[in-house]
Amino acid sequence: MMLLVAIGILGVKMGNYSTPIAVTFQKAVGEWGYVLVIAGMLISIFGVAFASSFNTPALIASLATEHSMLPSWIGKKNKHDAAWVAILFSAVISAILITQSYLFLVSCIVLASFVQYVPSILAVIKFKHTNEFPNHGFKLPGGYTIPILALMISCYMVTNFTWKTILVGVGVGVLAAVAYFFIEKDEKAEQKHQQYLAKI
Structure with a gap:
């Protein structure tokens, strides 16, 4: 809905702004609208960063100790049960990424989130007819049409990065x-x- 309002107010000029929603509020209600949206965005970013500072080292340690997808030494913990190697590892990566532009980091996050859908699409194709599960596969309207279209659209959207x-x-x-x-x-x-x- 917010994007529809932004398109209605900014029109073709929407692509000229890096913060179109904030600019839309600025044009609609005044300068305080722009400040309000930017402040909300900063609070949201801080919340995500704060949560990630706890979640990311835990996930890295889990990949090392429980799933064996990383060297086991990365999952080492101290006497307080904190995965200190994973914490240092994520801190170094974050320090490198923070030197990049904000828009580049946003696009990387979007790409990382978007790529997760591709294995799901491939899994639908693989497990549509299988005896590995109690339900012996599942029925999908149109056969493989939906996952194939989804895969084609995904490949096309990747080209926009x-x-x-x-x-x-x-x-x-x-x-x-x-x-x-x-x-x-x-x-x-x-x-x-x-x-x-x-x-x-």
């Missing part, structure tokens, strides 16, 4: 794949070692 954002996303994906490959390889080697010791 800048090359810098896409390269960062691809780089992170490649690093994650390489790390997962070596971790899985180490796990298989460890399993073989344990089996060898058991035979002895």
